[in-house]
Amino acid sequence: MESGHYRSTKLPDIKLMMWIFLASDTMFFGTLIGTYLVYKGRSLVGPYPVEVLDIPLTTVSTFVLLMSSFLMVLALHALRQDDTFRFRLWTFGVAFFGSIFLGFQVYEFAHFVDLGLTLQGNLFGTTFFVLTGTHGVHVTIGVIWLLSILVHSFVKPWTSKDEVYLEVAGLYWHFVDVVWIVIFTVVYLVEFA
Amino acid sequence: MAVSKVTVAAPAGSGVFTRPNWDAGWLSWLTTVDHKRLGLLYIFTSFLFMSAASIEAFLIRLQLAVPNNTVLNPDAYNQMFTMHGVTMVFLAIMPLGIGFANYFVPLQIGARDLAFPRLNAFGYWIYAVGGLFVYSSFFLGGAPDAGWFAYSPLTSLSNNPGNGTDFYMIGLFVGGIGTLVTAMNLIVTIISMRAPGMTMMRVPVFTWMMLVTAFMIIFAFPPLTIALFQVIMDRTFGTLFYVPQAGAMPILWQHLFWIFGHPEVYIIVLPAFGVISEVIPTFSRKPLFGYPVIILSGIFIGFMGFAVWSHHMFTTGLGPVVNTAFALTSFVIGIPTGIKIFNWVGTIWGGKVVFTTSMLYAISFLITFTIGGITGIMLAVPPFDAQAQDSYFVVAHFHYVMGGGALMAFFAGVYYWFPKMSGKMMDERIGKLGFWFLVPGLHLIFFPQHIAGLMGMPRRTQTYVAGIGLELPNLLSTAGTFVMMIGLILLAVNLVHGLLRGKPAGNDPWDGRTLEWATTSPPPHHDFDRQPVVNDRDAHWVQKYPESVHGHRVPESASEPYDANGIHMPGQSWYPFIMGIAFLPFSYGLLYHNFWVLGLSILIFFVGTFGWAFEGVGGHHLPAGGHAHPKGARS
Structure with a gap:
């Protein structure tokens, strides 16, 4: 989405745009996490966090998400080397691992609802589902984005000249990962500290 | 994605829609991606909303003209002051600044357009849609009535069962997205698309202030957006974010709102500072006094703007430590603003001042804004604030800052830039006549409100009783409304008169200093025939009078054609x-809980994203050197 005119920086427009978007997105998540922390421990009825949160399960899904970031690095590296096969393989891998993470989240949500934790039940439910749900939407968008890149690469082969488009998707993906690390710490680990 | 730059010569579309290629006709305004047209759309739309807000204000003042008046019942009164505030802040003054930015930021930095032209158009359309949506509430069961800051728990479903609050929450949620993407677009443009030689310390002050403003927007709007989202969730899906019975704290809304709301004050006022910093040097015929200090003060305000929000909450019982801290930060933020005032006065000092209408508005800005600033410092003192909180003193204060400050600066901008945008001059006699109604009218409205406030008149109250000394200030205020209204009507008349009968403006009617005056009026569709090259601050001035600033002219040969393919x-x-x-x-x-319609819109959005991406930036090239203006391509 760039015209060929003079640029005063070396940075591609869309890459700068993504950094600025991520700066802004930090405030979105910051506000949601802030709300979660402000309301932490204020639920009047259960279920309370320690009764439902399952650290081993979420540790596995967190690990999967972190590994997907690793695959993202490999995919970008492969594209820069014009290694089309590995670029497609790793890009698929990122989307696949992202989907596994989403699967864990769907299971977790369903399981929590079974345990009586709902959006409307108590403040923990309200803040937990909205925070992790917003993160889940981000992951979903990332998965769709990466799959679109994958499909597009079969329509019109991607080469190292297109690396910035993958790099931008990668920036987004890594950011969503980092946000999850904060959420995992603040929402899950702190409860058992 | 992955659009190659060279092979876009044909306007052929890929996907559902044929790529439109209209230069004229109303359809060309729907599909335009040109920053100048979008700037005009922003300015025009914001004037429409401002007219609506003026009518609302007029009705409020009619109601308050005499004690125990019955022009508006309490319910209608609540809707009027809420919609007046919402409209002026979100739909009128802020978009006016963004409109000027759209038009003049690319011209001032010698860029062809914003970095993402389609995203720019998208930003405009959601602003318009969000505004129309909020206004449709008048016909669909009543407008929002919980004040422009919509404090929780006034907005809970049990306290406010009508749809008005939903219109507020959803409308601002949607409109905020438009503001966010436009701000991101402006940041990329200003950082990456400056002309060769235009270092950051040569960027015109208006553009600089828009850069700071855009950064404030991307950090300030998310807290508001999330807070709105939380209330939407509460009202639509029964979550508990602001339900005290479940342990929630409604004061969270106040914090989130003012973490947005105080930066918003500067989001409105920094572009106004930018306009003033263009108008005053031009009409004082001197370079801006202390350019780096003005820029650094603006950046400092940008940071400090996020550190003062709790001064809106001194009376909520946050405790003496918090109040003291926020009082101190609020005093500190007065310093850079004061510095700027001195810089502008220093620019006028010793200058050959030309008293155009634009300059008159700029000078009235200096005086009125300073008064508003001084009452602001008074209100930053917690004990005083405890007395004046929620009184007409506060109303007077922020109308001096927003109306007498930001709006007067933008009117200065309208008179200053109208010749560039239309190619025609506005009438100076009508302009000055309008000025002498508008500004005295403004003071007549708002100065007595200081006194009414100190006498204890509460804001947001539909009426007052006779015999406690409030009659005179209120009657004066209402009388002022009529005076100011004449000024506003004369401004509108002058705009129409200028468009229809204005004398031709020429490229540079004010002997301007910045690059927008280097191109024709109105600028051609492609802005500049050749890529401007800059080697000093006040680029256009140096080009005209290099000897006056010990600068040197950029030779014609240095100004390059855009690239080998043309523009x-x-x-x-x-x-x-x-x-x-x-x-x-x-x-x-979302509002009527019709999830089929909601799903449909998300589907359109989903499909549209792909269409957008695969359509690519497209377009065509004008020949390099560019004297061949395609027929009808002028905006």
């Missing part, structure tokens, strides 16, 4: 309009 003009597109309009079914679907 790239991005293609028009249907997608920004369609995806903007898709927010209408989204908003109504």
Whole structure:
């Protein structure tokens, strides 16, 4: 989405745009996490966090998400080397691992609802589902984005000249990962500290 | 994605829509991606909303003209002051600044357009859609009535069962997205698309202030957006974010709102500072006094703007430590603002001042804004604030800052830039006549409100009793409304008169200093025939009078043709309009809990994203050197 005119920086427009978007997105998540922390421990009825949160399960899904970031690095590296096969393989891998993470989240949500934790039940439910749900939407968008890149690469082969488009998707993906690390710490680990 | 730059010569579309390629006709305004046209759309739309807000203000003042008046019943009164505030802040003054930025930031930095022209169009359309959506509430069961800051728990479903609050929450949620993407677009443009030689310390002050403003927007709007989202969730899906019975704390809304709301004050006022910093040097015929200090003060305000929000909450019982801290930060933020005032006065000092209408508005800004600033410092003192909180003193204060400050500066901008935008002059006699109604009228409205406030008149109250000394200030205020209204009407008359009968302006009617005066009035569709090259601050002035500033002219040969292919003009597109309009079914679907309509809009959005991406930037090239203006391509 760039015209060929003079640029005063070396940075591609869309890459700068993504950094600025991520700066802004930090405030979105910051506000949601802030709300979660402000309301932490204020639920009047259960279920309370320690009764439902399952650290081993979420540790596995967190690990999967972190590994997907690793695959993202490999995919970008492969594209820069014009290694089309590995670029497609790793890009698929990122989307696949992202989907596994989403699967864990769907299971977790369903399981929590079974345990009586709902959006409307108590403040923990309200803040937990909205925070992790917003993160889940981000992951979903990332998965769709990466799959679109994958499909597009079969329509019109991607080469190292297109690396910035993958790099931008990668920036987004890594950011969503980092946000999850904060959420995992603040929402899950702190409860058992 | 992955659009190659050279092979876009044909305007052929890939996907559902044929790529539109209209230069004239109303359809060309729906599909335009040109920053100048979008700037005009922003300015025009904000004036429409401002007219609505003026009518609301007029009704409020009619109601308060005499004690125990019955022009508006309490319910209608609540809707009027809420909508007046919402409109002026979100739909009138802020978009006016963004409109000027759209038009003049690329021209001032010698860029062809914003970095993402289609995204720019998208931003405009959701602003328009969000505004229309909020206004449709008048016909659909009543407008929002919980004040422009919509404090929780006034907005809970049990306290406010009508749809008005939903219109507020959803409308601002949607409109905020438009503001966010436009701000991101402006940041990329200003950082990356400055002309060769235009270092950051040569960037015109208006553009600089827009850069700071855009950064404030991207950090300030998310807290508001999330807070609105939380209330939407509460009202639509029964979550508990602001339900005290479940342990929630409604004061969280105040914090989130003011973490947005105080930066918002500067989001409105920094572009106004930018306009003033263009107008005063031009009409004092001197360089801006202390350019680096003005810039650094602006950046300092940008940071400090996020550290003062709790001064809106001194009376909520946060405790003496918090109040003291926020009082101190609020005093500190007065310093850079004061520095700027001295810089502008220093610019006028010793200058050959030309008293055009634009300059008159700029000078009235200096005086009125200073008065508003001084009452602001008074209100930053917690004990005083405890007395004046929620009284007409506060109303007077922020109308001096927003109305007498930001709005007067933008009117200065209207008179200053109208010749560039239209190619015609506005009438100075009508302008000055209007000025002498508008500004004295403004003071007549708001000065007595200081006194009414100190006498204890509460704001947001539909009426007052006779015999406690409030009659005179209120009657004066209402009388002022009529005086100011004459000024506003004369301004509107002058705009129409200028468009129809104005004398030709020429390229540079004010002997201007910045690059926008280097091109024709109105600028051609492609802005500049050749890529401007800059080697000093006040680039256009140096080009005209190098000896006066010990500068040197950039030789004609240094100013390059754009590139080997000529000037790239991005293609028009249907997608920004369609995806903007898709927010209408989204908003109504969410409001009326019709999840089919909601789903439909999300589907349009989903498909539209792909259409948008694969359509690519498209467009065509004008020949390099560019004297061949294609027929009708002038905006």
